[in-house]
Amino acid sequence: MKFGILSLPANAERLAKEVRNHWSIENKLHWQLDVNFREDLSRVRKGNGAENLSIVRRATLNLLQKDKTSKVSLHKRRFIASCRKDYLLDLVGAKEILHA
Structure with a gap:
């Protein structure tokens, strides 16, 4: 209790x-x-x-x-992030830092 x-x-x-x-x-x-x-x-x-x-x-x-750019489930988003480095970098906000 x-x-x-x-x-x-x-x-x-x-x-x-x-x-x-x-x-x-x-x-x-x-x-x-x-x-x-x-x-x-x-x-x-x-x-x-x-x-x-x-x-x-x-x-x-x-x-x-x-992340509102993808309409797939969270489970699929997680899988996509494990396969696609660009998507992973977008998620963590590092893509802009690397291209600056």
């Missing part, structure tokens, strides 16, 4: 709504990470490896979601 301290007035309905909204966002993010990166299957346990990979996955997910 988790506890929290809030500065909201005591309103059970509003509090329940805010908690549901928070977990809805968290669940959607987790679902994306699990479906596109198979995060639940990761067996990295030593040192900071699990936390480091989680940060990289979330950053990658953000970059892939931000």
Whole structure:
């Protein structure tokens, strides 16, 4: 069980709504990470490896979601980025730096 301290007035309905909204966002993010990166299957346990990979996955997910030039799924965008260097450089914003 988790506890929290809030500065909201005591309103059970509003509090329940805010908690549901928070977990809805968290669940959607987790679902994306699990479906596109198979995060639940990761067996990295030593040192900071699990936390480091989680940060990289979330950053990658953000970059892939931000790209509006492609109409394909996130899974396919990820695959395309692994095959096409120009697309990968576009995603990370490095293409302009290399051609400057």
